[in-house]
Amino acid sequence: MKTLRLTSNDRAVLLASRFFARLPRATAEAILDGTIVSTHEEHDILFRQDEPVDHVFFVLSGLIRLYRLGKDGREADIAVFPKGEIFGENAMFLDHRATANAQAAEPLIVARLESRKLRQLAAENTDVAQALIELLCHHGKMTEDCLAEDRLLTAPQRVASYILSHCPDGLSSFSFRLPFQKNVLAGKLGLAPEALSRAFSMLRQSGVTVKGRVIEIRDRQALERF
Amino acid sequence: MKTLRLTSNDRAVLLASRFFARLPRATAEAILDGTIVSTHEEHDILFRQDEPVDHVFFVLSGLIRLYRLGKDGREADIAVFPKGEIFGENAMFLDHRATANAQAAEPLIVARLESRKLRQLAAENTDVAQALIELLCHHGKMTEDCLAEDRLLTAPQRVASYILSHCPDGLSSFSFRLPFQKNVLAGKLGLAPEALSRAFSMLRQSGVTVKGRVIEIRDRQALERF
DNA sequence: CATGCGGATTGACCCTAATCAAATAATTTT
DNA sequence: AAAATTATTTGATTAGGGTCAATCCGCATG
Incomplete structure (x- = not known):
């Protein structure tokens, strides 16, 4: 320091x-x-x-x-x-x-x-x-949201929710870059890194593509339904 | 109303x-x-x-x-x-x-x-x-504590922690009355009522007795170790 | 005292995610 | 660019709890 x-x-x-x-x-x-x-x-x-x-x-x-x-x-x-x-x-x-x-x-x-x-x-x-x-x-x-998500959502749902929170309203497809390592994202969502990885691969079937740190969404609706 | x-x-x-x-x-x-x-x-x-x-x-x-x-x-x-x-x-x-x-x-x-x-x-x-x-x-x-407990403790540990939070320092054995239905306690701890029940019966082996709403602790140390 | 009700417990089963191990990427260093 | 780390993914296994169903208990009621 x-x-x-x-x-x-x-x-x-x-x-x-x-x-x-x-x-x-x-x-x-x-x-x-x-x-x-x-x-x-x-x-x-x-x-x-x-x-x-x-x-x-x-x-x-x-x-x-x-x-x-x-x-x-x-x-x-x-x-x-x-x-x-x-x-x-x-x-x-x-x-x-x-x-x-x-x-x-x-x-x-x-x-x-x-x-x-x-x-x-x-x-x-x-x-x-x-x-x-x-x-x-x-x-x-923020803490309250986190607690509620932990208790109400499965891993893929939490990830979907995280992704959606980065999606501007109105757009149905878009992409963005994770602001930090998946490692950190996993911790933030209360998941082991392996679980995050598996969650992403679950979400593939709902039109989510992950390439390195870049996340691409094809179908917002599908994600919201998840 | x-x-x-x-x-x-x-x-x-x-x-x-x-x-x-x-x-x-x-x-x-x-x-x-x-x-x-x-x-x-x-x-x-x-x-x-x-x-x-x-x-x-x-x-x-x-x-x-x-x-x-x-x-x-x-x-x-x-x-x-x-x-x-x-x-x-x-x-x-x-x-x-x-x-x-x-x-x-x-x-x-x-x-x-x-x-x-x-x-x-x-x-x-x-x-x-x-x-x-x-x-x-x-x-x-309070919310932060809750989130941390959810993520770090198992059901019996959360219940033990709740009980301990009602135990005055220094006492090794004591008893108290739950301030609400087990129903509500389960929700507060983020558990299904069945899980709370099972947690209590786990804790029996550490000297916890439950009779209706009355909880009795025989051995504080044992609970802390749990 | 019998009845009924809601809360609590127990059993059986299942699902989610943690863990451990191993294989693959991705990055950084050399 | 090759080597060495450091992330990430995938597979196999397991533990922890949720859910559903049945039973039990305590208590209020008739």
């Missing part, structure tokens, strides 16, 4: 993100004051479950994976965040302890906002509080 | 709850102004997924079950809230649309706080915003 200062480009990216965009410029700058940047290699751990965390993180590039560990060492993914997303914000209000482990799922650059300061600002400034509320709601809903 | 006015006892219960206790009295009263109470029979639906909700709910008595529906009509429980808990708060920040269905899991009385007003107060008042932030964090963590 190397730590750097915030470049002006980083700053611009941060300010354009959903979280900061809603805030008055001065407020956003106040939050960013003191923010540093760190770079990590794939597999680096940023923080561990139940340990203290002093930052809220913003992904500038790369991918982060939040997961919990079972007694037997197995890992359960809680969430995966790509560039532009914030994570670790809930620790701020839970005694500054992480609820999960955070691991770089590919080479990663994050901005580290000082969590104590951010918490303080949220306590004084309703705009900041509001932004945090929406962030927490959004993340909460 | 019948609707009533808030009794002074209801009001006292509300003000003593975790959410309101942190707020200045006047602020709490402002939130409660306009609050009404409704009673529901078991199985009544309070709101449905994706439909508009205009309240945030506080359980005065009984039990509520939040669940999502699958395409095939199967139900997946997202959370179960007993007396004293608040639910439906996330809809406030998601265009006033519920993320799940809410059903009374037993005869139920809830206080209905006007969500638009509460949202407005949160936007003006940092105390209110703070209280909401902590509520959202708490609920978010």
